[in-house]
Amino acid sequence: MLNQYLKKILSARVYDVAIESPLHQAPFLTERLGNRIWLKREDEQPVYSFKIRGAYNKVVQLTDEEKAKGVVAASAGNHAQGLALAAKELGIKATIVMPRTTPEIKVKSVKARGAKVVLHGDAFDDAYAYSQKLVAEKGMTYIHPYDDPETIAGQGTIGMEILRQMRDPIDAIFIPVGGGGLIAGVAAYVKALRPEVRIVGVESTESASLAAALDAGERVILPQVGIFADGVAVAQVGENTWEICKDHVDEVITVTPDEICAAVKDTFDDTRAVCEPAGALSVAGLKKYVEREGCDNQNLIAILSGANVNFDRLRYISEVAEIGEGREVILAVTIPEQPGSFQKFCSLLGKRPITEFNYRYGDDSRAQIYVGVKVGAEPGARQALLDELTAQEYAVADLTDNEIAKYHIRHMVGGHAPASVDDEHLYRFEFPERPGALLNFLRTLGKRFNISLFHYRNHGAAYGRVLVGLQVPEGTEAELRKYLKALGYRYWDESDNAAYHLFLK
Known part of the structure; x- marks a missing residue:
């Protein structure tokens, strides 16, 4: 199987529209993690994601009859933009079916690249069902976002570039996983030529379909998926991608939304580019891998898969990035309701900055405060703060991992x-x-x-x-x-x- 994909990847038609994305070393991450960290910059593609590779490679190989009838896809994200640009370059009519809930900026981006947009339903399943109706009624060709051999081969050109660009030994490549097209393509090429390179998939804990499949030994359908990392919010890996991943992906690491937000900040610090949550998955997984393995002086590569993030989502990402990095602790603390008690509490924190403080008068004896405190990223810093407060007989509850405390309560504290x-x-x-x-x-x-x-x-x-x-x-x-x-x-x-x-x- 690998030889078949190797031939497809070597002959893939992607560079009519895609660039050979750069492989940059990340200086801040390299220094912090004690390993040489490299970032494969797929966020610099013309559509700001790797999806243009697979979409173009599939469309360019259609027959003249298929091209004449047009192509269709159901997508609210990067595949939609990639297919729209691919079809425009080849002079083919493209229809993208998107849920009505799709942010306007994504609708505009697809239209700007020449595709017809049809808004249908409130969820992806509704849009997909309508796209299949168009296939049946008009004979259009459905272009799958990940589960097609030609699409997989197009994405596999990233692996080809990495081996060409990186002359030194590569210890591991970290790859975001949704439906599996990207990791399948890269794994097929890299394992065929350099089987010693570790291929590590990274998934959100809210949509870990490949991790579940590897545990079960077969493809499974997740009962539900979270939407924060929308670019990888897939309930089941593809059939074709699974055939590669089950034998050639060494492991899958899962990361939380908070850890993803921290990784977005990390990539910004090193590149001054803002990845979408799915695009920063690989960095979040790489950091977790280094912490777990305690490795040093290795060459570790993370694929930044995309940068199509809505501007208004940055507010949320910035809010929880420090929590995801382990640098901020959210606490509920009971202090005496008397003059000087807040000053005494702050003095106990020492040089730790307070990031947030919410309070409302409750009764004459005590006050319940909601407080955010910056702590060091070193192991044990969070627990050390809790121990100090407890030793001073403060009643403390650690809310750092509490969902409603982070997303709601912090804005509602008022009695x-x-x-x-x-x-x-x-x-x-x-x-x-x-x-x-x-x-x-x-x-x-x-x-x-x-x-x-x-x-x-x-x-x-x-x-x-x-x-x-x-x-x-x-x-x-x-x-x-x-x-x-x-x-x-x-x-x-x-x-x-x-x-x-x-x-x-």
């Missing part, structure tokens, strides 16, 4: 609910970012259950984060579950969350 608000249950939702989503929620729940708390944040994605308090009288829990099921939005019951009880209950 507890009055005694009249009883039977309150707290739920965390993901609302689709489209007109009518909130109205649908209110129509479904608002008239039956009183809304006692509401907080919403959008992070520049297709979904917004919503925190809702509902008064649920005893005996109506089953009725509420029925409403939530009918609503169809992803949700989590957070009624027992520690941050909720400390600041809002």
Whole structure:
């Protein structure tokens, strides 16, 4: 199989539209991690991602009859832009079906490259179903974003370039994984010629489909995927990609959204370019690998796969980057309600900067504060701070890994609910970012259950984060579950969350 792909990669037609992206050493990461860190800059492609390679290599090999009927794809991201540019260069009509929730900047980018955009449905599955309808009705050719041998071969040219550009021995290559097209192509080429090079896939903990498949020994479908790293939000790796990955990927490392945000900051510090979350996955995995292995003086390469990030998402990334790096701790601390207590607390922190402080008067005896503190990145710094506060008899809760504390509570600290608000249950939702989503929620729940708390944040994605308090009288829990099921939005019951009880209950 590797020989077959080797031939395809060597003859792939990608450089009509793609560039041979540079391989840059990352000086700050190299110094920090004690290894030579190299970044393969696919974010510098004409469409700011590697997807142009596979899309063009597939389209250029279509028959004249297929080209005449046009091509179609369902995509809300980088594949859409890559295919649009590929079709434009070849004079082929391209139709991209995108969910109605797709950010306007991505719609404009696809249109600007000459493709027709059809907005259909609220999710990728709806868009995909409509694209297949166009295939059946109009005879258009569907261009798969990752699960096609020619697409895989196009992405494999990245591996070819890496081996040509890097003359020194390569210890490991870290590759973002969604459907598997990129890692399959690179692994096929590199393992055919340099089998000693370690191929490491990196996935978000919210969409680790390849890790799940390797554990199971077969392709599996994840019950749900998170959307933060939208470029790799795939529930199942492809059939063709799996055939390569199962034998030629050495391991998969999973990283959290917070760790991804820290990696975005790392890449910016070294390149002054802003990667999208999926594009920085490889750096997050590389850092985790070095910490786990304790290796030094190795040549480690991370593929920066793309830079198509919405500007308004940068707010969220910057908020949690320090947490992802382990440099910020979020705490709930009880201090005496008396003059000088805040000064005493700050003095105890020493030279550690306070990044955030939220407080509201509670009663005459004590105050509950929400505080962010910068700590060193060295192992044990977080625990050392907790131990110091505990030794001074402060009641402390570590909220650094608490989802609603980071995304909601920090913006809502303002006192507890009055005694009249009883039977309150707290739920965390993901609302689709489209007109009518909130109205649908209110129509479904608002008239039956009183809304006692509401907080919403959008992070520049297709979904917004919503925190809702509902008064649920005893005996109506089953009725509420029925409403939530009918609503169809992803949700989590957070009624027992520690941050909720400390600041809002």
